[in-house]
Structures are given as structure tokens and as C-alpha cells.
Amino acid sequence: MNKYRLEIIVFITGAVVMALELAGSRIVAPYLGTSIYVWTSLIGVILASLSVGYYWGGRLADRKLGYKTFSILIFFCALLVGIIAVIKTPVLDIVGKSVPDVRLGAVIAATILFAPASIMLGSVSPYAIRLRMEDIAHSGATVGRLYAISTVGSIIGTFATGFFLISFLGSRNILFFLSFVLFIVYFLACLGNKTQAVKAAVLVFAAALLSVYYFQSPASGNEASDIDTKYNRVLIEEIKDPDTGKQIRFMRVDRSWAQSAVIVGEPDELFFSYAKFYRLIEHFCPENKNALLIGGGAYTVARDYLKRNPNNFIDVIEIDPDFTLLAKKYFYLKDDPRIKSIHEDGRTFLKRATKKYDVIFMDVFKSSASPPFHMTTAEAMQESSALLNDKGVMITNIYSAIQGDKGRFFRAAHATIKSVFPYVYVFPVQYPTQPEKLQNLIIVAVKAGDPYKLTSSNPEQTIYLSHYWQHKIDCDIEVLRDEFAPVEHYLSEVIKAL
Template identity: 40%
Template sequence: MTILTDFREAIAAAAAQARTANKPIATAKNNIKTSVQGEALAARKRTTPAATTGRTANPPGAILETTLFVCGAVVMIYEITGARLLAPHIGTSTYIWTSLIGVILAALSLGYWLGGQAADRKAEMKVLAGVLFLSGGAVALTIFAGDYLLSLIASTSLILQLQSVLAAVLLFAPASVLLGFVTPYAVRLKMSSLADSGRIVGRLYAISTLGSIFGTFLAGFYLIPFVGAGRTLYLIAGCLLVLGAMLIPFSLGKTRAVVLLLFMGGIGAQEIRAMYLAKTQDLYQTDTEYSAVRIFTSPEPGTGKLVRYLTIDPHYNQSRMYLDSDELVAPYTRYYHLIRHFRPDFSKTLMIGGAGYSFPKAYLQEYPAALMDVVEIDPGMTALARRFFRLEDDPR
């Protein structure tokens, strides 16, 4: 009996020792389990649907995708149109394009940063709608004040590089900052969890870039040559205002009312100004496939005779014509008659570039038996010559 009792006590002691030895392992397992559960809870909090954080989790339909596509298109249309707006006042040199591209890229970068900062603080659809409305207002401000600011800048003694940068900053930077704000803010609105963030960001940026590609071709191939730079601005400002209204419909606060008034006032002011200048100063401005063209009438220095000018650059006149005769105005064109000295027996002539067709008209009058072929790459220029420079079709 004593041996059996001692054996049982030994077994009990061994079991107790084993339990004591295994306790740290069990404790570690429990700690690991608790830690895993804590991480899972934290992850669930991080990926909580946006609706619980005070923003719209799933915007209706494809409204954000549409917004990014349109804004991407608007940025490029705005940039390309800018070159046409600056051309009559500052010129068409590479300084113009360099300034526009550099300033707009800088403004977009600032907008991206501001949009990301704002989205992390609080992302709401009404904020995005407000930014779109303000960007439409900034474009409307370009419509309203563009000619006045550009005339003022062109009259300064600043070098051309500074004039072009200043014009780009004042007219195109504000709207570009607001348009840059849109992309990161819309991405934040669209994301409901970190699990699919890469897919969402990639898709939305791809949509925005596709919009930019579409806007580039639309502006260059259709809007500017056939609609005109000024009315293209009307169109893109209107698109931004409509987008803002679509995001938050039936909401018209004081800011939106002011923006709408600025938009309508800008259009009205531009159209009234164009009609006034056409009637009082015989000034006409239009866009062809190749150039921004300005036609106006002014007395000739020295003689006082009225001359009609055609210009695509503020520093040069491409064509000039007396209103009361077809006599050549530009001194250099009179040297073309030296053809009689170098080729007295000429009968057929080729002229490259017609513009206002001043010399071709004088040529046909001066040499009744001769023929001339004129090559003008811009059909819009020929149409303007027919309308404003007394060009008539002639079989010769």
C-alpha cells in the first residue's frame, strides 16, 4: 500500500509540473490570439465604409468618373485655347506656349496637393461640387476680363517672356488650381476601403487622362477652328457649372448665384464688345484652322488714307488694303514688280501665301495677259479675303 501511495503521489507531482511548464505556452497563445483579434478590429476600423465617416460611400452611378473625364478634357481645351487668346495681344512665339504649359502644370500641381489635403480632412460631395462651380467661375472671369488684362499687359514695357508668364498666371492659373483639386478629391470620395484602392486610383486617373486626350483632339480639330476660342471658353465654363449642379442638384447659394451672374455677364460683355468694335472701329476677330485673325481699319500714317489691316500677330501686318483703291500699301510688295526686270517675257507666276491677296489683285490689273496661281494653306484666310479685301474669283 505504501508503494502504491508513493507511486500515485509521484504521478500527481509530475502532472502538476507539466501543467506549470505548459502555462507560458498557453499564455503566449492567448496573447497572440488577442493581438490578432486587435489587428483585425483595427483593420476593420481602417476599412470602415465611408458612410460612417461622414462622406458619401458610393456616389450614384458613374458621376465621379464622368466628372474626371470632363475635367481632364477641359484642362487641355483650356490650355490650347489660351494660346489663341494671347496671340492677338502678345504673339504666337514659343514663349507663349512655354508660359502656358509651365504655369498650368504648376497650378495643377498645387491643386493636386490642396485636393489631397482637403480630402484627408473631410471628403464630401458638396465640396467637390463647389470647387467645380468655382472653376467654372474662374473660366468665366477669363471670358470677362481677358481682353482688358491682355491689352494692359501688352502695353507694358516688360520683355515678352515676362508678359507671357504674367498673362498665363493671371488668366489661367486660378481655374487650373481648382481643376487640379478635383482628381485627388474625387479619388478619396470613390474609395470605400484600402483593399481596392490601387484599382480605383488607377481607373480614375486613366479616365482623367483619356478625357485629356479627347479634349486635345476636340480643341485642335473642331472647337478652335470652327467654334472659335472665345465661344470655346463659354462651352467649357458651362460644362463645369453643369457638372457642379449635377453633383449637388437644387442647391443655389450666394456663391453659386454670383458665379452664374459672372458667367452670363462675361458672355454678354464679350458679345456686346465685339458688336461695338465691329460697328465703331471696323474691328473683326475670328479663328481659322491655322490662326487667330484680327481685321481692322485705321488711317495710314502720313497720308491719312483709310487702310484695312489683316494681322495674325500684334507685331506684324500680314496684309493691307486701301479702302478706296487696289493700290499696293505695303512697300515691300511693290518690289514684286521687279519680275519685269528679271523675266521680261514672263507669262505665268506662282505665289505662295495669299493672306489678303493684295498683290495678286494688283498683278492681274497690271499684267492683263499673265496668269497667276496662288497657294494659300488656310481656306479661312481666303474666305476672309473675299469678305473684307475685295477678292473675286478670276479664271486667270
């Protein structure tokens, strides 16, 4: 082990850099969102910090070369990574509330939280290379070998964090884990034998992280348009419904998932059956006057709400302004003084808003049935409840089963909503008596008042209410929180089935 001690150190520090970067995206998301601006800021700040670390580490090695100094560098890496876990909440809270521009806020937050640790991590590689360099004739082979080892560490760190650590540890625990690992590396570095290291593989960082914004172009000739926005690649395509023969226009950001759809030539008809269940607000809050919709998409839910409630108003939160433009171009949205479009991440809006609403509709998905994790947590539910009037109602849509492995996310979401709202009602849309089936599940959460009677003299409402799930819902999944919300992990079986 002593012979390969520095190879081990290079491998581990390369893995830590990527794990820190991926965990960083989860840390800032509840406060600044997950837009390309946030990713750009996080990647840019860490790359810049690593560059500073490389330069400073090389200069330090030329002036004060020795294993004692080398081990101290690693000690401070461990210390600074651990400090992030301690200061992240107050730092992000202050930045999120005091800096209105998300781009500037993301750069400031990333610099405060991640720059110090990244600089120290960057300094390890050049310093270790100088320690190892014994023979100029073999320097190329030495550097190349260690460069490959560091790259392998970074690749494994990426997959381990994305596939496992985030799902099983949560963001704060990942930071503590990385800090603990670096402390072990510190003791390994203190052993005192001659050592070598190599610069971390920086180029794979940008390639790995930016690649998530691109996916394979569709082979079908049905698409009407293919648009890259700041947040998504959006496909607008038309397909004939085999059951009705009608032409259906879809908005997609994922080949297996449609964000919105309309029947061409029939703008007032809702194509997706689950969208009609938002009309349950007429039973649970018949006197409502103003609504909030988080997840505008093509604005079909907003338009249906105003068609049925012509004297009401609705604020629509849609993070991507191009979605609104596409809704106007392809999905029959017209300028309407009753609709206020707010282009902002849903969670940051919940944190900053002060206006009260009678109803909040949630229909938020990234892609493939997966909602943004920071919109599913108890903290997000508390912020939603705070924006509701005393007897306000929240209605949200998720795609899941009720029972079995495919129902894990639903049970987590149900437990989370119940931890905030006193009355919660579940309405399976497509298969109301088959809990193992994947389907849209409409969850109605009431802020206060008495339990509701689930009967109505209105025939349409009677149909929706007849889908009420009266059976026991297992409480085997813990409440989702900002610190630990493994949404993608709970939805893994659902996504596989799409």
C-alpha cells in the first residue's frame, strides 16, 4: 500500500471533486433552482477555483517542498468541505432573499460555498506531482499514469454520487462523508514516503454535466418544431390518436414524457384526463377567486380554470419563458389580463412570495415522470401552505402507483403532504381500484376546517369524487426534506416502465 499511496490519494481526490460538484447542485437547488444559470455558475466557479489551486499549489511546491506541507493541504481540504455542510443554509438563505438576479446569486453562493474547498483540492495535484518527480527522463510517463488514475477517480466519483450517494445519503451527509474520507487521506499522506500525484481531470467535468441538456433528436417525422431553450430542449409534435382519429399536438422535453397536449382544432377540450381532476377545486373550495398554478407548461390547466371561472384570476409560475411563447404559438394561449405569467423557479417563488391564494395547483415535472426534488419536500409544502388563505386548498398531480415498488414516490409524497396539511385526499385517475397500476394520482390537501363530505349533487363532480381512494395507504417511506429527498431513486421503477 505504501508503494501506491499517492496513486490512491490522487484517485480519491479526483473522485471528491466530482462528488462535491454534483452534491453542490442539490445544495443550491431549493434556493436558486436548477436552471442552466445555476449549473453554469457552479461549474464555472469550481473550474476557476481549481485553476487557482493548480497555480498556487505548483508555486508552493517550488518554494516549500515536503510531505508535511502536502499533508496540511489535504487537511484543509477535509476541513473546508466539512464547513460547507455547516454554513450552507444561512448562506443560501441570505443570498436567495437578498439577490434578485439568479445568475448573480448563483455565482455569489457558489463562490462562498465551493471556491475555498475547490482551491485547496486543486492545489493537491501539482504539489504531489512535484513530490513524485524524480527523473526528468520518465516524467511524461509518470504524469500520464497519474493523470489516468485521477480521471478514473473522477469518473467513478461521478457515477457513485449520481447513482447512489445522493439517493442514499442526502446532500449534507455527502459533504460530511467526503470530509471524513479526506481526513483519512490526510493520515495516509502523513506516512512520509516519497509521493507523486497528478492534476485532476477538469475537462470531463464540463462534458459530463453539460451533456444532460442534450438528448438524441427524434427520428419521427411528426415533430412540428425542435427548440433549444435556456432550460430544456423542447419538441412540438403532432400525432393522430388511434382511438379517436383526432390530431394531438404534444409538447415534450423527453421522448418518453409529454409536458402538455391539446386536441388540434379543439382548444377548450382537455386531452389528458388527469387535468380534468383539477376541477375538484369547485367541490373543495367553491368560492375561490384567485389561483396559483406552479408548472404552466402549455397553460391548458390555466385556460380551463378561467373558462369555468370567468371572474377569477390565476398566476402561472413557469420557469421557462419560452414555454409561454410556445403555448401562444402552438397551444391556443392568448393574452388575458386574468393570467399573470411569472417566469421563475417554483421553489424560489414560494420562498419570496407574499400574496395569498385560495388555491394552488401543482403540475411540475422535469422529465420522465420526475418532479424537481426541491418542489416535493416538507419545506416546499410548508411554504405552499403559508401562501394559502385560511381554508385554502392545494391540488397536485404525480405519476406513480399507490402500492409496491412503483408506489414508493407516491407514499413519500403523501407522507410529506400529510406532515403539513391536516386533510389529504387521493384520487387515482386511470385505475381507481388498481393500486399497483402506474397512473396519475391527484392529491387534494386542505389547509384548515372540517373534513369534507365526498358527495355532490353535481354529476361531473360525482364522477371525480367516485375515484377517491378509501383504503389504507402504507406509511413505509419517510417524509421528503430538503436535506434528503431521493425522488429519482423512488421513481426508478416508474421511469423504467415508461
